[in-house]
Amino acid sequence: MKKFLTLFLVAVFSLGLLAGEASAKRLGGSKSFGKQRESVSQQAAPKAPAAAPAAAPAGGNKWLGPLAGLAAGGLLASLFMGHGFDGIKMMDILMMLGIAAAVFFIFRALRRNSAPQPVPATAGGMQYSGYSQQPAAPALSGGSMAATASTRPAWFEDEPFLRQAKANFLRLQDANDKGDTNDIREFTTPEVFAEISLQIKERGGKPQRTEVVTLNADMADVVTEGDHVIASVRFSGLIREEEGASAEPFNEIWHIQKSTSQPNSSWFIAGIQQVN
Secondary structure, X not given: OHHHXXXXXXXXXXXXXXXXXXXXXOOOOOOOEEOOOHHHHOOOOOOOOOOOOOOOOHHHHOOHHHHHHHHHHHHHHHHHHOOOOOOOOHHHHHHHHHHHHXXXXXXXXXXXXXXXXXXXXXXXXXXXXXOOOOXXXXXXOXXXXXXXXXXXXXXXXXXXXXXXXXXXXXXXXXXXXXXXXXXXXXXXXXXXXXXXXXXXXXXXXXXXXXXXXXXXXXXXXXXXXXXXXXXXXXXXXXXXOOOOOOOEEEEEEEEEEEXXXXXXXXXXXXXXXXXX
16 A cells, blocks of 8 residues: 555656646647648748757756656655654654745746747848737738639738738737637637637646747738638748747648628638648
C-alpha cells in the first residue's frame, strides 16, 4: 500500500508541473476547414522564412517543470520508503508545504526570466508588435459590387485590402489567445466560427499566448463565384506558439468573402487552408 501511494504521489507531482508546459495554438489550430480552393493551393508557395533563434537559456526551460516534479516525487518516495513520516507533527507538515511552495515559485520565476523577449515583427515596411497593436476597423472595405461571375472585380484594390488583412490577422490572433469569441464572431462565417469556438472550448477557454514574430500577406486570388466575391490571402511568416521555444514558420491561405447581393456588406473569413 505504501509503495502504491509513493508512486501515486510521484505521478501527481510530475503531471501537475507538466500541466503548465502545454503549448498554445494560433487561430485555427494549424488546420484546414471551411471553404477550400484547390486552384489556389496548387500555386507555388513562397519560401518559408528561417526560424528565429531562441534565447540560450530557453533550450532547457521546458525541462524545469518535469525535473521539479521528479525531484519532489523522489523526495516523497524517499520519506515514505525510509519511514520518514514516522512520528510526523503538524509543524513538520507546514514546513514541507512551505518548502514545496518555495520550490514552485522559484521554478516559475526561472521560466519567466529565461523566456526571450518579444521580437518586433516587420510586415510591408511597418513596425508593429503582435500584442500591442489593436486595429480599430472590424472589417475590410471595398467599392461598388459591379462584377460578373468567375471574374476579378474591377473595383478591387490589393494594397488596401492586404493592409487591413494583416491588421485583422493580428487582432484575431489576440482574440483567440483571450478566448474572445464575440470578437471572432464579427469576422467569420458561421461554419468557421463554429470550428474556432470549438477549439477554444477544447482548451477549457483558458487564455494563452502566441507571438507573431513576422507576418507577410500576399494576394493569391480574387474571384467572383455566385453571389460572393472571394479574396484568397496567403499569410506566411514566423509565429511562436510555445513559451521559450523558437518561432516556427507558417504558411496558410484565408478565404475571405463578401456578398454581392447586399449593399455595403462586410467581409467574412469563410475558410482557412494550410499550404502543403
